[in-house]
Each structure stands twice: as C-alpha cells, then as structure tokens.
Amino acid sequence: CISQDIDHILETQSALAVDLGGTNLRVAIVSMKGKIVKKYSQSNPKTYEERIDLILKMCKEAFIDAVHLNCRVLGVGVSTGGRVNPQDGVVLHSTKLIQEWSSVDIRTPISNALHLPVWVDNDGNCAALAERKFGHGKGVENFVTIITGTGIGGGIVQHNELIHGSTFCAAELGHIMVSLDGPECMCGSRGCIEAYASGIALQREAKRLNDEDQLFTEGMALKKEEPVSAVHLINAARLGNPKADAVLRTAGTALGVGIVNILHMVNPAMVILSGVLASFYENPVRQIINQRALSSARDIQVMSSELEEPALLGAASMVLDYATRRTY
Amino acid sequence: CISQDIDHILETQSALAVDLGGTNLRVAIVSMKGKIVKKYSQSNPKTYEERIDLILKMCKEAFIDAVHLNCRVLGVGVSTGGRVNPQDGVVLHSTKLIQEWSSVDIRTPISNALHLPVWVDNDGNCAALAERKFGHGKGVENFVTIITGTGIGGGIVQHNELIHGSTFCAAELGHIMVSLDGPECMCGSRGCIEAYASGIALQREAKRLNDEDQLFTEGMALKKEEPVSAVHLINAARLGNPKADAVLRTAGTALGVGIVNILHMVNPAMVILSGVLASFYENPVRQIINQRALSSARDIQVMSSELEEPALLGAASMVLDYATRRTY
Ligand SMILES: [Ca+2]
Ligand SMILES: [Ca+2]
Ligand SMILES: [Zn+2]
Ligand SMILES: [Zn+2]
Numbered sequence: 001c002i003s004q005d006i007d008h009i010l011e012t013q014s015a016l017a018v019d020l021g022g023t024n025l026r027v028a029i030v031s032m033k034g035k036i037v038k039k040y041s042q043s044n045p046k047t048y049e050e051r052i053d054l055i056l057k058m059c060k061e062a063f064i065d066a067v068h069l070n071c072r073v074l075g076v077g078v079s080t081g082g083r084v085n086p087q088d089g090v091v092l093h094s095t096k097l098i099q100e101w102s103s104v105d106i107r108t109p110i111s112n113a114l115h116l117p118v119w120v121d122n123d124g125n126c127a128a129l130a131e132r133k134f135g136h137g138k139g140v141e142n143f144v145t146i147i148t149g150t151g152i153g154g155g156i157v158q159h160n161e162l163i164h165g166s167t168f169c170a171a172e173l174g175h176i177m178v179s180l181d182g183p184e185c186m187c188g189s190r191g192c193i194e195a196y197a198s199g200i201a202l203q204r205e206a207k208r209l210n211d212e213d214q215l216f217t218e219g220m221a222l223k224k225e226e227p228v229s230a231v232h233l234i235n236a237a238r239l240g241n242p243k244a245d246a247v248l249r250t251a252g253t254a255l256g257v258g259i260v261n262i263l264h265m266v267n268p269a270m271v272i273l274s275g276v277l278a279s280f281y282e283n284p285v286r287q288i289i290n291q292r293a294l295s296s297a298r299d300i301q302v303m304s305s306e307l308e309e310p311a312l313l314g315a316a317s318m319v320l321d322y323a324t325r326r327t328y
Numbered sequence: 329c330i331s332q333d334i335d336h337i338l339e340t341q342s343a344l345a346v347d348l349g350g351t352n353l354r355v356a357i358v359s360m361k362g363k364i365v366k367k368y369s370q371s372n373p374k375t376y377e378e379r380i381d382l383i384l385k386m387c388k389e390a391f392i393d394a395v396h397l398n399c400r401v402l403g404v405g406v407s408t409g410g411r412v413n414p415q416d417g418v419v420l421h422s423t424k425l426i427q428e429w430s431s432v433d434i435r436t437p438i439s440n441a442l443h444l445p446v447w448v449d450n451d452g453n454c455a456a457l458a459e460r461k462f463g464h465g466k467g468v469e470n471f472v473t474i475i476t477g478t479g480i481g482g483g484i485v486q487h488n489e490l491i492h493g494s495t496f497c498a499a500e501l502g503h504i505m506v507s508l509d510g511p512e513c514m515c516g517s518r519g520c521i522e523a524y525a526s527g528i529a530l531q532r533e534a535k536r537l538n539d540e541d542q543l544f545t546e547g548m549a550l551k552k553e554e555p556v557s558a559v560h561l562i563n564a565a566r567l568g569n570p571k572a573d574a575v576l577r578t579a580g581t582a583l584g585v586g587i588v589n590i591l592h593m594v595n596p597a598m599v600i601l602s603g604v605l606a607s608f609y610e611n612p613v614r615q616i617i618n619q620r621a622l623s624s625a626r627d628i629q630v631m632s633s634e635l636e637e638p639a640l641l642g643a644a645s646m647v648l649d650y651a652t653r654r655t656y
Contacts, residue, residue, distance in 0.1 A: 093623075142493060158486065165470060165595020166470045166628075167595055167597075169591075170593065171593065173593070176592055177585050177620065178508055180581055187622055189619075257505050257519075261504050261505060262593065263497075264501070264503045264504055265484070265504065266498050267496070269495075291517070296497045297497045299495060
C-alpha cells in the first residue's frame, strides 16, 4: 500500500500524441516536460477505415505501455494535415496527401475506445502550440510559426492563443501570394510561397535544371538514376552553380516577402522557422525583412525551431495545457 | 427644478470625435446612435504647436456647443494618420502626410484641457471600429476593413476586438506585397497593394498615360490644363480605352490578391471595403477571391461601407463603448 502511494507520486503526467502525416502515422507518449517517452510509427493507411482502426490499435498499445512506464495519461492530442474544427474534434477537409479524410470526427472514436478526452488541430497549428509550450514561443504573447518542409504551413499565436478564423482556415501561410502570376500552386492559384519555397517547389526546379543539363556542378555527387531534390539544388548553388543560386534566391525572396506580409498584418514579436529547410531560409528571410518591412515592423526576432518533433509535441501540449481546464 | 430634471433626461450621451488627416483637422459631436450632431473643419496645421493648439481650441468650442445642444460629452476620441499606441494615447510615428507628428502624446493635453477621458487610434483602426458599432461589422466576430482612398489602410477585428500587434503595427494592409518587384511604394518597398490600387497609384498611371497621349478617349471631357486623376482613368476605361482598362484590371487584381492574403492569414467572415474607390473595387475583389482563394476561405461576404464618416464615427465609438468601462 505504501509502495502504491509512492508509485502514484512517481507517476509522470503525460499525453498520448498522434501525428497523421502524408506518409506516416505516428503515436508517442509525451511527458509534461516535453520528453518523448516512447514513439510508434506505421505507414498511414490509404482508407478511412484502416486509418481509424490503426489509430485506435496504436493508441491502445501506447496506453498500456504508458501504464507500465508509470505515465499517467491525461488525454489524447491529434495533429493532422488538413483543415480542422478543434471545437468539434473534426477534420473538415484534408490535403491531397491524406485520402478519405474530410468531414471526419476523430474525437468520438478515440474518446470512446480509450475513455479519455481528445483534442485535435492541424499540423501547422500544433507546431505553433509546441513552440508556445516547449520552444522559442514560451512566454511570447504574439508569434508566428512557419514550417517549410514538403509544403509550407504554420500557425499564428495572438494574445497567447491560436487564431483559427471564422471557418478554421486562418494561418494557411503556404498560400500567401507574392506574385500576381508566378508558379502554379497545388491549391489551384499561382504565386503562393509554397509554389516558390517548399521542398516540392525546389524539387520541381531541381528537376527542371537537371532536364536542361544545368544542375550538375563540378564537385557534386549526382548519379544518373538518382531522383533529384532540394538538397541537390542547395549543393549545386554552394558549388557555384549560378542557375541553382538564382532559383534559391527567388525562393528566399518569396518566403521573405510572404513573411513581411505576415508582419504587416498581425505584427508578431517573433517568427519561428520550422521544418527541414528552416536553417537554410533563416538569413534570406532576415535580409528581406530588413529590405522590405516597414521600419516599425522590422524589430522582430527570426529564429529556427529547436524542437525535434513539433507536431507530436504540439498535439501533446493540447492535452497537457487543457486537460485540467477541459477546454476543447 | 422639474425642467432641469427633464433636461437631464433629454440629454444625449455623446462623444467629441477628432479626425487628423493629411489635409484637414476635423472635430464632431457624435451621439450614441452615431448621428453627427455638429461638425467643424479646419486645415490641418503644418507644425506640432499649431496643431495641438487648434485641436484644443476646436474641442473646447465643440464642448460648449454640445452643452447648448443638450449633449452630454463622455469623452474625446481621436483618429489620426500614423502608427498609434492606444494604451498610452501616443502617436508613435506619422506618415509623411502629417509633419511633426511622431512620439506625440495626444491624450494628456486634451485630457488636461477638457477634463475628459481621451482615446486615440489610427484612422484605419477607427474605420474598423466604426463598422463594428455602426456599420456592416455589427455583431460580426471576425472582420476586416480595407480603405482605398489616397492611400490604403485598414483594421482587423478578431474576437470582436482590434488586433494591434506587438509594436502597434498590425493591419498595415496597404503594405501587403503582391509582387516580388512591382511598382515602387511610398514605404520604400515594391509591389505593395497601395502602389497598385490606391488613389495616388491610379493618378500616377493616369499621368503616365496622359504624358504618352494615351489617356484621352472619344467622349471624354479632359481639359488641357486639368490635373488628371483616378476619375479620368476610370472614365477612359468605361469609354473603351484598353490601356486604362488594363491599368484598372491590374489594380483590381493586386487589391484582390492582397485581400486573399488577408483571408489566408486571419480568415475573417467579412471584408468591408471603404473609401472613395470602394464600390469600384467590389466586383473585381469578389472575382479574384473566387479565382484564387482556398475553397474553404471563399465563403466570405465582401461589402462596401455605408458609413459617411468612418474616421469620426470610429473615434467616437471608442468613447461611446469604453467610457463606462474606462478601458484605454
Ligand atoms: Ca495552419
Ligand atoms: Ca491600420
Ligand atoms: Zn497555393
Ligand atoms: Zn508599401
């Protein structure tokens, strides 16, 4: 009985975090301090049925492990691609990367299976929540996170809370347009920063240069059969390839101008760059802010995220911050 | 004594509103219902000293008139060009249009002279407040006002309150950039919607066409000595001048793309166009939203303001809304 009491005292308040991406479905046990205690990963199934079944199976497994690891699970947080109504715990509309994932109530099945409260938001917003609780955004009243990975997403925190907008479509930061024409975007428009500066956009340009025999640069390892990517473009530019350099300059300018637009609209105190291309874009973005922002909006910190797992940590943070107040 | 009581009952709760523009300094007595009871206008003096003196003189005169008109003045609201710290009642930085108007405490001198509480905000924000209390924005939780006049300004209302940002520089909507290059803007950058679609931008293009002998169109009244303006450009386009039409199309596209950027960032339920060019831009903006906004952000009302005096009404609304709670 005494040992049980000690066990109870030693329990770590924790969350189950679920990350639904275009490729993988991941679950983690996350402690109150932001430590990822255990992590599970599977391919994200292509159908609604299989996906929901796998989410429940992985969550149940994680829950059992959590008990053995002395973690008290306060709830489940879900980060997903697409547009989310966090009040209802529903995915309204998914991106093309996750099929059969529109008008889906995620809260109810998880809550029924695990008897735990469930929070849901999109990956960009979760990344911002992760920064607010565990990253550079701690204690910063107004900040913006912008994630440059395969696509571009993000979240806006104003007065310490996310902006969701009137139809849960705020902070669609990848689709800020910086050109009246410009390259075609997956969204159907043109000139979006995602179409200039995302991993997919850079890969498109790398392929174009490669097809024109302009990508290969002296000193570069590039096998004939290897699929080209943003990495090759960055390497080529570093080795002095002027065409690759021009593409990356335009990408940095487009992202920078998009971020200046954010500054002129919501005037945050900090912009946190996240995702695989973050550190690459940090300096170009600072330069463009100095060149093109109003002097009164220039006084802003631009930083690269130091978080390993923003989506999982953000999903967990909803549980860890809201479980006691039961705010959905 | 009975008649005094009746007088008191018949008193109208009112505000003094001050509007500091590039050309005029205006003061008005505004009733709780948004009726402009009396209005005063002078040229806005060029120096700080003369300007402050004139503000105090006009406010005192209006205050005496208000008493005679049975208006009980609850406070003074000031709308001014430039960037404002509304908490301190200070103009931080003015536009070029108002000289000697940076780091100016407006609240203290007015408050000392009239013994009334004083609220201050910039003209774009005041226009949004006017819509919130008296216009299309009544009861709308999230909306944006964009004013297309000589320049372009605006205000963003989120959760029924203005967004001011971390350095009081939010909602600088004229300086949303929609081109990586594009026409030079007064702010020092390029491609801002103000540089495409403001009255000054259209006048610049009208002059350019006129200098190239391309403005005059069959059926148009245009005297040799007359200064050309946006009006001539609009007339020429209506009479079938293809060059004038192309300029206006680009302006409408730029404004529309700028507004789509607003939708993708803060996702308001309504956009209210205000200023002299509002009705001209209403349809082009709707078209661009349909073409270029994410489907989930398209479901938005675009309306033209019906308010005659947004700056004065917005300045008054701060008094009328905040006088009882004394929120600065
Ligand atoms: Ca987002
Ligand atoms: Ca403004
Ligand atoms: Zn797009
Ligand atoms: Zn500008």
